[in-house]
Amino acid sequence: MTTISRVLATDAALDLIAKLKTKHGPLMFHQSGGCCDGSSPMCYPDGDLLVGNGDVQLGEIGGCPFYMSAPQYEYWKHTELTIDVVPGRGGMFSLEGPEGVRFLTRSRLFTDAEWATLAAELESQ
Template sequence: MTERVTATDAALELIEKLKKRHGPLMFHQSGGCCDGSSPMCYPDGELRIGETDVHLGDIGETSFYMSKDQYEYWKHTQLIIDVVDGRGGMFSLEGPEGKRFFTRSRVFSDEERKELQL
C-alpha cells in the first residue's frame, strides 16, 4: 500500500530519541505561519486535532497530521520527512538537538493515485 507520509532513517532515529525523552509524540505539518511550512513535533495530545485536520499516516509509530486545506494542495504528493542541521520551529521538540525536521515530497505515480483514489 502506498503511504502518504514516510520518513528517512535519520528522521526515524531522531523520533526514537525524542520519544525516549518526551514519551509518545505527534506531528502536524505547519501551514506556513510563524514557523514556516515544516513538520512540527509535539508530545502526543499537546496540539488539539480537530475536524479540519487529516491523519496522513504514522512515521515511527507517531501520528502525522495536516490541515484539510493544506492537504488539498499536497494530496498528489508523498511527504518524506527528513532531518537537517539547524534550528527549526521554535515550538517543535527537536529544536534543542540542533536538528530540524524537514519535508521533502514526490509526486505520486498514476498507479499510486489510482490506489489512493485521487
C-alpha cells in the first residue's frame, strides 16, 4: 500500500472535525460538485448521505470517510486534495455552517513520480 494520500486535512480542519464529531457523532464528507480550488466539501453525519457505485472513497480525514462522485473523480484523479477551514458559510446542509466557518478544498497536481506510483497501484487492484 502506498503512503501517497489523495485527501489530507490541515490542523484547523482536523480540529473542527473533532469538534463536530463531539456534537454529532461519526461524520462523512462528500465533495459535491466544484471543479477547482475553493470548492466546499459537504460534512454530514455518517450515513446521512447514501453513497454507492457512483461514488469513490478517496480516503479519510480525521477518521471520517471522504467521497467524491465517480465522474468528478475522473476530472480530479491527478490531484491531491487538502481540506482546510476558512471563515464564511458553506453548503446549507453541511454541519460546519453554524460554526461560522466552512471547509475549503485546495488542490495540487501529483508529481510524475507520485502519479506513477498511484497508477501502478490502480493496475494491481
